[in-house]
Each structure stands twice: as structure tokens, then as C-alpha cells.
Amino acid sequence: MTSDGSVIEQWLHSCVRCSNCKYVFREYFPSCPSGEYFGFETYYASGRIWLAQALYKGELEWEPSLLDPIFACTTCGNCEVQCLAPHREHIVDMIEELRARAVQEIGGLPSHIRFRENVVQFHNPYGAEHHNRNLVETHSLPLQAETVYFVGCTSNYRETQIRDATISVLKKAGVDFTVVDEYCCGSPLIRTGQLGPVNEAAQHNVDAIRDAGAKRVVTSCSGCYRTLVRDYPKLGIDLGVEAVHITQLLKELIDKGTIVPRPNEPRPIITWHDPCHLGRHMGIYDEPRAVISKLPVDLVEMETTRENAWCCGAGGGAKAAYKDWSVETSKKRIEQALRTGAELIVTVCPFCTRNLRDGSSEDGPPVIDLTELVDRFI
Amino acid sequence: MVSLKEKFGRIVGADRVSDGAAERYVYSRDMTENPPHEPQLVVMPSTAEEVQQIVRLANEERVPLVPFATGQSVGGLTIPQVDDAVIVDLKRMNKILNVDEEGMYIVVEPGVTFGHVRKYLDENHPSLRYTYPISSPFTSVIANALLQGLCDLSTRYGAMAEFINGLEAVLPTGEIVRVGSAILGDDNWFGRFPLPDLVGLFTGWQGMTGIVTKMALQLWPKKPFTRHFALFTFGEFMTTDLLKQIARGDLAEDAGALSFSVVKALIGMPAPIEAIEGEPDYGTFLTLSGITSLELDEKVRVLERIVDRSKAEEPKNLLIPFEAVARLMSEEAYGWVDFPSDSFKQLTEYDGLTWMGTYIHPKNWGEALFKGRRIVEKYGYELMAFLKPMKGMHFCEFKFIIRFPRDDENLKKVRQCNNELLDLALDLKAIPYKTPVWSARKLHERADPNFIELVRRIRNLLDPNGIMNPGRWGL
Numbered sequence: 001m002t003s004d005g006s007v008i009e010q011w012l013h014s015c016v017r018c019s020n021c022k023y024v025f026r027e028y029f030p031s032c033p034s035g036e037y038f039g040f041e042t043y044y045a046s047g048r049i050w051l052a053q054a055l056y057k058g059e060l061e062w063e064p065s066l067l068d069p070i071f072a073c074t075t076c077g078n079c080e081v082q083c084l085a086p087h088r089e090h091i092v093d094m095i096e097e098l099r100a101r102a103v104q105e106i107g108g109l110p111s112h113i114r115f116r117e118n119v120v121q122f123h124n125p126y127g128a129e130h131h132n133r134n135l136v137e138t139h140s141l142p143l144q145a146e147t148v149y150f151v152g153c154t155s156n157y158r159e160t161q162i163r164d165a166t167i168s169v170l171k172k173a174g175v176d177f178t179v180v181d182e183y184c185c186g187s188p189l190i191r192t193g194q195l196g197p198v199n200e201a202a203q204h205n206v207d208a209i210r211d212a213g214a215k216r217v218v219t220s221c222s223g224c225y226r227t228l229v230r231d232y233p234k235l236g237i238d239l240g241v242e243a244v245h246i247t248q249l250l251k252e253l254i255d256k257g258t259i260v261p262r263p264n265e266p267r268p269i270i271t272w273h274d275p276c277h278l279g280r281h282m283g284i285y286d287e288p289r290a291v292i293s294k295l296p297v298d299l300v301e302m303e304t305t306r307e308n309a310w311c312c313g314a315g316g317g318a319k320a321a322y323k324d325w326s327v328e329t330s331k332k333r334i335e336q337a338l339r340t341g342a343e344l345i346v347t348v349c350p351f352c353t354r355n356l357r358d359g360s361s362e363d364g365p366p367v368i369d370l371t372e373l374v375d376r377f378i
Numbered sequence: 379m380v381s382l383k384e385k386f387g388r389i390v391g392a393d394r395v396s397d398g399a400a401e402r403y404v405y406s407r408d409m410t411e412n413p414p415h416e417p418q419l420v421v422m423p424s425t426a427e428e429v430q431q432i433v434r435l436a437n438e439e440r441v442p443l444v445p446f447a448t449g450q451s452v453g454g455l456t457i458p459q460v461d462d463a464v465i466v467d468l469k470r471m472n473k474i475l476n477v478d479e480e481g482m483y484i485v486v487e488p489g490v491t492f493g494h495v496r497k498y499l500d501e502n503h504p505s506l507r508y509t510y511p512i513s514s515p516f517t518s519v520i521a522n523a524l525l526q527g528l529c530d531l532s533t534r535y536g537a538m539a540e541f542i543n544g545l546e547a548v549l550p551t552g553e554i555v556r557v558g559s560a561i562l563g564d565d566n567w568f569g570r571f572p573l574p575d576l577v578g579l580f581t582g583w584q585g586m587t588g589i590v591t592k593m594a595l596q597l598w599p600k601k602p603f604t605r606h607f608a609l610f611t612f613g614e615f616m617t618t619d620l621l622k623q624i625a626r627g628d629l630a631e632d633a634g635a636l637s638f639s640v641v642k643a644l645i646g647m648p649a650p651i652e653a654i655e656g657e658p659d660y661g662t663f664l665t666l667s668g669i670t671s672l673e674l675d676e677k678v679r680v681l682e683r684i685v686d687r688s689k690a691e692e693p694k695n696l697l698i699p700f701e702a703v704a705r706l707m708s709e710e711a712y713g714w715v716d717f718p719s720d721s722f723k724q725l726t727e728y729d730g731l732t733w734m735g736t737y738i739h740p741k742n743w744g745e746a747l748f749k750g751r752r753i754v755e756k757y758g759y760e761l762m763a764f765l766k767p768m769k770g771m772h773f774c775e776f777k778f779i780i781r782f783p784r785d786d787e788n789l790k791k792v793r794q795c796n797n798e799l800l801d802l803a804l805d806l807k808a809i810p811y812k813t814p815v816w817s818a819r820k821l822h823e824r825a826d827p828n829f830i831e832l833v834r835r836i837r838n839l840l841d842p843n844g845i846m847n848p849g850r851w852g853l
């Protein structure tokens with residue numbers, strides 16, 4: 001990065017727009033949900049990089065018609081995997097910086113602005129009444145504990161089955177944990193270039209975790225995990241404790257024999273969707289598979305997996321701002337899942353769960369979270 | 379009043395046409411030093427009928443059209459040359475329509491790329507192969523053939539236009555025509571002869587004579603026995619002489635020679651790469667094949683003999699089997715010869731990439747390379763020459779690639795360098811390929827004026843309203 005921290009400036013002279021970001025290298029499956037749907041060169045990573053560079057250099061004036069190419073991207077990071085150029089590891093960072101600049105210069109998209117207002121007012125992007133702390137009472141959790149379960153807004157206010165399954169698993173495993181008065185981790189704001197309120201919310205979370213006397217944070221949300229581990233340090237926020245994803249903890253608990261999955265017949269065929277925030281953004285591919293391998297299920301992988309996995313379509317603010325495209329993207333993933341013959345589609349991200357369900361037909365295989373699957377068998 | 383955008387939108391769908399600032403910017407330029415020029419709109423058709431309606435509307439409205447496949451011609455060939463142009467982005471026409479095993483051809487739409495052809499053939503017709511460039515895998519097979527490019531069978535069979543069996547195009551006046559044997563109907567794309575060879579109305583014209591919507595291209599049987607070699611050589615004249623002997627012996631189906639700097643880039647040396655005294659000047663990747671192992675072995679023996687003989691003049695010339703290259707460099711090396719596009723990442727170092735490329739008479743090849751090298755050295759750019767013996771040594775290709783940051787200083791310097799290289803090439807009667815406008819203009823100054831006039835007349839005849847890519851090729 002350069003002195004003013006601009007990753008766009010750092011890569012101002014990189015990207016010939018060679019199209020490698022558009023397809024999975026050597027496999028030639030499409031890799032970019034946005035480009036695949038919208039089609040114009042501007043909707044692929046390379047087009048966005050050229051826009052970012054042009055705006056930075058002043059070759060292009062800010063105007064509202066730029067907003068769609070800038071924001072219609074799930075920031076899934078598949079482009080980073082396929083790109084062969086020197087800037088490849090920084091594409092998502094460039095896009096996020098471009099978004100932050102867009103918000104500053106011409107304002108963001110209305111649906112994203114609503115997130116921000118909700119986070120400021122209600123501490124979650126959905127504008128739901130902030131009730132996180134009630135969980136302590138409901139589940140008779142201690143006020144202080146070794147582990148803080150960072151629930152995340154989507155699990156707490158939308159996909160509550162993930163929250164409940166996680167709490168159930170943690171209890172069954174005898175983990176000393178509690179839930180704190182958490183605010184939105186900031187992920188939806190960071191992804192949509194609205195950095196303003198992030199540090200305050202983040203600092204609140206740091207304080208709450210510290211006050212709980214915790215030694216580690218575990219989260220069942222891939223987006224929160226990415227944010228706590230990767231974004232907080234970049235924003236100068238020190239979480240103060242280790243943060244782990246639930247898949248890492250589950251693997252540890254199974255490896256130690258703390259939780260022992262029961263046998264079950266017949267073993268359902270499942271397929272696994274790698275969430276972008278967990279896989280490509282954080283490099284966690286093996287832990288969920290290790291957990292699944294210990295469950296009484298048979299895993300059949302889809303045609304694009306791990307770093308090449310097709311995105312569910314929800315991330316980067318896409319679900320809120322571009323519903324049709326977001327669901328179309330999810331439908332493509334569902335088609336891949338159906339080709340495996342799976343009876344269950346399993347993932348470990350509340351956004352993915354929601355969007356994959358939105359892309360499924362009613363009689364298709366259910367989409368569930370890995371914590372739910374584990375909870376069923378222990 | 380209905381706007382032009384709405385009119386195009388009625389043809390392709392409102393979400394397939396854009397006049398946004400982002401699209402106008404990105405489609406106004408490419409990776410080269412050629413000056414940008416904004417279009418007014420970008421449209422994305424998905425069928426030949428939509429293309430036809432676009433062309434008809436363009437005639438009614440007198441709107442210039444610029445066909446666009448992936449915009450990677452390295453010649454600024456998709457940059458509009460006049461105001462208010464409409465880019466016709468063909469990437470949604472991406473179907474592989476047919477592979478005829480017996481007739482050994484593939485029929486594709488213009489959005490089909492090399493990567494997709496390769497995968498499709500490997501999965502569905504493993505006994506057949508197409509031929510591949512060193513560009514990214516995601517450039518258009520049709521555009522490449524129309525531009526008379528070169529791929530990894532060109533040493534044997536020539537420029538890519540030679541691979542065309544026939545095509546379907548929307549003429550600048552809106553009629554859909556076919557040329558080649560498929561004038562008798564589908565499933566009959568076996569060739570171009572004996573007919574007036576009208577494929578030539580479309581190849582080399584850079585999208586000025588219509589929009590090609592379908593093309594049949596020759597496939598070749600994969601030979602069961604193949605071996606790859608790397609040949610390291612010294613000096614421009616000795617290298618080209620040796621390549622001429624190898625190509626005339628019909629030993630190799632591909633012989634792609636690169637400045638040694640490119641070889642160093644391939645093995646991961648960081649930019650900028652400098653030539654070191656005493657190292658070879660060129661590395662050539664050779665592909666030899668045979669129907670029997672005996673045939674292949676014999677070809678290898680002849681090749682070894684030719685290289686051995688060359689050692690009388692240059693004892694350091696070195697021929698090594700590719701297995702040794704892979705052991706020395708990495709297994710990735712097999713990718714460079716198996717699918718040359720895989721080796722292209724070294725050219726993505728900056729945001730700028732350009733070349734001055736030509737086809738040239740064999741007698742002038744060595745001199746062009748020798749003098750061209752001095753020009754590139756003078757400008758301080760890395761030595762990145764690519765050369766290929768073409769069509770059994772009937773002609774040759776050479777180009778000097780320059781990868782560069784697209785800042786003002788380099789843009790100016792690169793223009794000067796390419797200008798000097800072009801002057802040298804034209805002095806040696808080389809024909810520049812994928813010719814940018816500035817380069818075509820220089821060619822016009824030296825070429826037979828009757829030829830240029832004929833080109834103009836044909837163009838005017840086909841395109842009375844001058845809507846197809848006006849200004850292209852300096853016309």
C-alpha cells in the first residue's frame with residue numbers, strides 16, 4: 001500500500017484486462033457472477049480495476065451511472081484466484097476502496113444507505129430491535145466466560161436456526177461460553193464502502209468481549225469471521241482475543257472426542273457450498289470438510305469447489321441492492337448442487353443459507369447450516 | 379422522440395445496451411498506446427438476427443458500428459475511430475454449434491474463446507485438436523482467424539485465416555450471407571473451394587465489411603506420438619537460419635522462438651529482465667509429432683543432426699528434451715507447449731502491452747530481428763521478441779512485445795519505439811499485422827496505390843453508408 005493507504009494507487013499500472021478473471025483457470029467455467037449476468041466488460045474485475053484507476057487518475061468524472069458497475073459485485077474474490085497478474089491478491093481490496101470513494105464522492109446505493117442508518121440506530125443492518133443480550137437469559141448463559149459466541153446479525157435476526165443450533169452444539173460440548181451485547185461487526189458497511197460508523201461499533205464489540213473476560217471469540221458467521229480477523233486489524237482495531245470460526249472449533253471438539261457424532265442409517269448424500277468469506281477470503285476449506293467426514297453423511301462435491309466455488313450471490317451488498325441478479329446467481333449454484341444428487345445442501349454462512357434457499361425450488365433439497373447438521377448427530 | 383439507446387434496447391433488451399460513463403470509458407481503450415476514443419453506446423446481441431437488426435438500425439440512423447469480441451487485438455482495433463460509434467460486444471454469442479469429426483471442423487459463434495474450444499474438444503472429441511495462441515485463453519477464436527493471426531500449428535499450416543472453411547456474416551447492408559461450402563446448407567462446412575473465395579472479403583478487414591456471426595474452422599487429428607524440445611541459440615542470423623532449416627524439413631508442427639528474456643520471465647524472474655552477456659539470445663519451443671514412434675524418432679534424429687551441424691558455427695547451440703526443461707524449471711513448463719495461452723501470464727506485469735508485429739519474407743527475417751533488437755535496446759525496454767516460421771517456411775513472423783506501465787512518459791516512448799520498428803519493418807518489406815491505424819497509414823504510403831484504391835472500392839461497395847468500423851485500417 002502507498003503512504004495514504006490507497007491500494008488503487010499501489011496498483012495504478014497493473015491489469016491489461018486480459019479476461020483471465022472471467023473464468024476458472026484451465027477449467028473455463030465462468031468465475032464472475034457479476035460479469036456473467038450483466039455482460040459488459042465493466043462488470044468484471046478487470047473493468048472495475050480500470051474504472052478505479054481512471055477515477056483515481058481523474059480520467060473519469062464521478063457520476064451516478066458508475067454506481068452499478070461499482071456495486072453490482074459480490075466481492076466473492078473468485079477473480080483473485082483466477083487472475084495471474086501481480087495485483088491478483090488485492091482485487092477485492094481495490095473494489096472496496098473504489099466503493100468507499102464512491103460513497104464519499106456521490107453517495108452509495110439507497111439500500112446500502114439503509115444498512116448504515118440501521119446499524120447506527122439499531123446496531124444491526126436489518127433495523128430489528130436490538131435484543132442480543134436477551135439470549136443470556138433465554139439460554140441461562142453466564143455473564144463471564146472463556147468463549148464469547150459472536151452471533152452475527154443475520155443469525156440473530158433472520159436465520160435464527162443457525163444461532164440456535166450453534167448454542168445447542170456449544171452447550172452439548174460443554175463449552176464455557178456466553179453471548180455479549182454485540183453490535184453489527186461492520187461487515188455490511190465495509191463491503192459497501194461505508195466505513196464511517198464501523199470503528200465505533202467495532203470498539204463497542206472489543207469492549208464487550210473484554211468485559212466478558214473472554215479468551216476467544218467464536219462465530220458461526222463467515223462474514224463476521226472475516227471482519228473480526230481480517231478487517232479489524234486493518235482498521236486499527238485490536239480484538240484483544242483470538243477469533244475462530246465455528247468450523248475450526250467443531251473440528252477441534254470432534255478431534256478431541258468432546259463431541260462424538262452418532263451413526264445414522266441411511267446416510268444422507270450432502271453437498272458442500274464453500275462460503276466466499278470463509279474460503280477464498282480466509283483460506284478455510286479443510287476444516288468444514290474434516291467435520292463433515294466425521295458425520296454420518298456422504299459428501300459429493302459440486303463441479304466448482306474450494307477456491308473455484310461459484311458464489312451464492314448474496315455478498316458485497318448484492319442481495320440488498322440487486323435482488324434478481326443475486327437470486328439468479330444462487331440458482332446457478334443450486335443447479336450445480338442438484339447435479340450432485342445431494343439430498344441436503346450444507347454451508348456455513350447465514351447469507352449463503354438464505355440466498356441458496358431463495359434460489360432453490362420448494363421441492364429441492366433443503367439448505368442447512370453445518371451447525372444444524374452437527375447438532376442433529378450429536 | 380425515441381432515443382437511440384431505446385431503439386437498440388428494443389432489439390437486444392434494455393439491459394443489454396448501455397450508455398453509462400463506465401462502459402463508455404472501458405470500451406474506449408485497450409492495453410496499447412493507441413489513443414482512446416469513447417463510443418456513445420455498447421450493445422450486446424445474442425443472435426445473428428439481433429446483429430442483423432442492429433446493422434439495419436445503424437444504416438437507418440447512420441450510426442457507426444465497431445465489432446468487439448474481447449478487445450485484446452493488441453492493435454487498438456476495437457477503439458472507435460469516429461465519434462458516436464456503437465460497440466457491438468459479441469461475447470454473448472458464445473455457442474459451439476457443431477464439431478464434425480469426419481470433416482474435422484468446428485463451427486463456432488464469435489464469443490467462443492480458445493479456452494472453451496480447448497475444453498470442449500478435450501471433453502467431447504479428444505482425437506481432434508485446434509490450434510492455440512499465446513494470448514490469454516479468453517480471446518475470440520473467430521476474431522483471431524479474421525485477423526489472420528498465428529497459433530501453434532502455424533509453423534506447418536500458416537496464418538489463422540487459412541483454417542477457415544467458411545463463415546456466416548451480416549453484411550454492412552444487413553443481409554445475412556454465407557461463404558464456403560455451407561452455401562448448400564448446414565452440416566456441410568467442409569471448405570472454401572472450388573468457389574469464388576469470398577472468405578477474403580472478411581479476413582484482414584478488421585470488422586469493416588460486416589459482422590461475422592458463425593465460422594467453421596479446421597481441426598486436426600492429434601498425433602499419437604509427440605515430443606517437445608527446447609532449443610537455445612545465439613545471434614539473430616544464426617537463430618533464424620537454424621529455424622528455417624527445421625521448418626523446411628517439415629519436422630516441427632510448431633516452432634515458437636522467444637527472446638531469452640521471455641524464457642526467464644516464464645521461469646518467474648521478476649520484471650524488468652535484462653539480457654546477460656553470454657546467455658543464449660533465443661529459446662525456441664519445438665513440437666514434433668508422428669503417427670508412429672518410428673516416425674517421431676526419425677524426426678528427432680533429423681532435428682538433432684541439424685542442430686549438431688549448426689554447432690560448427692556456434693558450439694553453444696543447445697537442444698534439450700522438454701522433460702529436462704520441466705525438471706529444471708517446473709512441471710508448469712508442459713503447459714507452455716501443451717496450451718501456449720498458459721504461458722501468457724508473464725505479459726500481465728503492467729497495465730500496458732503492445733507490439734509491432736509483422737509477417738516477412740524469409741530472406742529479411744534475420745536482419746529484421748537483428749536491427750529490431752537494437753531499436754528496442756535503445757529505448758531501454760526488455761527484449762521480448764517472438765518469432766515463428768510460418769507455413770513450412772513460406773514466410774515468417776516476428777514481433778517485439780513491450781510490456782509497460784501506461785503512464786505519459788512510457789506512452790510517448792512506446793509510440794516512438796513502435797514507430798521506429800515499423801519503419802524498419804517496412805524498409806524490409808514486412809507487412810504489419812493486426813495493424814493499428816497509425817501503422818496502416820504508414821503502410822498505405824508505401825503500398826501499391828491501386829491496391830489501396832481497390833480496398834476502398836470494395837469497402838464502399840459493401841458499405842454504402844460507411845457504418846462498419848469507419849476509420850479502421852486508415853480508411
Ligand SMILES: Cc1cc2nc3c(=O)[nH]c(=O)nc-3n(C[C@H](O)[C@H](O)[C@H](O)COP(=O)(O)OP(=O)(O)OC[C@H]3O[C@@H](n4cnc5c(N)ncnc54)[C@H](O)[C@@H]3O)c2cc1C
Pocket residue numbers: 444445446447448449450451452455456468488510511512513514516517518519520521522523524525526527528529538584585586588589590591722725731847
Ligand atoms: C498477450 C497477448 C498475446 C497474444 N498472442 C497472440 C498470438 O500468439 N497469436 C495471435 O494470433 N494473436 C495473439 N494475440 C492477439 C489476439 O488476442 C487474438 O488475435 C484474438 O483472438 C483477437 O482478439 P480479440 O478476440 O480480443 O478480438 P477483438 O480485439 O475484440 O477484435 C479484433 C478485431 O476484429 C474485429 N472483430 C471481432 N469480432 C468480429 C466479428 N465477429 N466480425 C467482424 N469483425 C470482428 C474487431 O472489430 C477488431 O477489429 C495476443 C493478444 C495478447 C493480449
